[in-house]
Amino acid sequence: MGNSITLIATAAMGLEAIVAKEVRQLGYEDVTVENGKVIFQADHQAIARCNLWLRTADRVKLLIGEFKAMTYDELFEQTKALPWENYIPEDGKFPVNGKSHKSTLFSVPDCQAIVKKAIVERLKQKHGVANWLQETGAEYKIEAALLKDKVTVTLDTSGVGLHKRGYRTGQGDAPLKETLAAALVQLTNWRGDQPFYDLFCGSGTIPIEAALIGQNIAPGFNRSFSAEEWDFISSDIWDKALEEAEDLANYDQPLYIYGSDLDPKMIDIAKENAMEAGLADLVQWKQMQATDFHSTHEGGYIVSNPPYGERLGDKEAVEEMYRKLGSALRNYPSWNVYILTANEKFEALYGKEASKKRKLFNAFIKTDYYQYFGKKQR
CATH class of the missing domain: 3.30.2130.30 (VC0802-like)
Structure with a gap:
């Protein structure tokens, strides 16, 4: 062959x-x-x-x-x-x-x-x-x-789907797939040298994927694959690939990654997941409301997958939260903000038209990725 x-x-x-x-x-x-x-x-x-x-x-x-x-x-x-x-x-x-x-x-x-x-x-x-x-x-x-x-x-050749990185010990009601979380980070031009926030971090998937990307850690490093057992692929091939992944990881890259959520239980789960991923020291977690966001940094990135308000009783509360979020983040014009939601009225509620929109699917839910580019610093 x-x-x-x-x-x-x-x-x-x-x-x-x-x-x-x-x-x-x-x-x-x-x-x-x-x-x-x-x-x-x-x-x-x-x-x-x-x-x-x-x-x-x-x-x-x-x-x-x-x-x-x-x-x-x-x-x-x-x-x-x-x-x-x-x-x-x-x-x-x-x-x-x-x-x-x-x-x-x-x-x-x-x-x-x-x-x-x-x-x-x-x-x-x-x-x-x-x-x-x-x-x-x-x-x-x-x-x-x-x-x-x-x-x-x-x-x-994979076995279990590639979104299963092996670090998720717990999750919330509507977890974001690791593969989509990584895509949300990759669709920004964040390079690891600027602050990165997720204001609705849930079980921590977006900040954890950002940390893996920021230090160039291979996402499959801590799991196994079906093809590792196959006779026609030599074990040398896997050894060589793992060695390459180890060599290319930049564990010394300093990162400023923060995850916050209103639910203290989710913060505990996010901390456990980050620890399982070997990234416990790279992400800082905080229980707080998204609208209380505050930073002294000149610029940075916010990437979030907030609640969509799909359930009837939640809709009004979620839409009110979008309004408050828009007004809170207006104080940070130099920040880049990326929001994934299925709510088609998001821009009107947030109070600003997105710089760019991209259609994505979160599981089977049709969503838009609203991208707001921050004003350049002088």
Whole structure:
């Protein structure tokens, strides 16, 4: 098997361009951006590096094959024609997930069963197994995705989704995914040398992601991935990638990161999460109302995901809070303010039109990221 492979980094809607930028920053230039995914050519080393470093991708998949199938026979034969023995050993465990959209073969359970059967036949033949495969070894999670009769077959290299960094010991009612939190930070031009505040920090995800970015710490450094168990990727590849991550981390970078929340329980959870991430000394936490924000710094960044007021009883209180927030932050014209909310009246309530807006999805909630650029200091 050659060293050249095709990888697919999956992404939440609206984050594809950020994921593509991260992939290019890792040195992979042959990049194609599609809805919900970024496809790129790479080598085996990229499996380890991308899992460790991609802050905003959901997972990294290895493309095994693509083909058109309009009948179950075609699906079976073309799946069986793929070189599965290059990837899955005789004792490999290989569950098959499927999805089908706008395709002739619309029954997902049937497609999954046929793909599984085709791989079993191929592996029995190639590994010389007469009866059945044990499936007692490492897991090779397969996905067969059908879109307009085109079948894309992949192996999931990540395992648990990449948003699970391993530091979240607790969370609130509506936690922000770590991948989206990292994207919110990356959509600013904060570089770690200026103060950074989250006035609605909840369980601390935005300040923690900012600290990881500020010190260039790989987000996957403290967790494991499915592909670490795979025979065809040598342990040297993972050792080398971890060594690179250790070398590139800038633990001496001083950071001025603050997280505050009205709920003291959330501050306790945020502190625990920061400690779990190994960042206990990098973020300062405070229980306070967002509208009591005060700073002596000339300029800085505020990045927050406040309550949206989606529940009927909360709406008025939240909208009043937006008004008060706008009036409190008017005293800081040189600060850059970034607010994610689903409330479409935000600008009117806040009392100022955003410099820029970007549509993003927080889970399945359509939101806007309101960006207010601070006045330049003389």
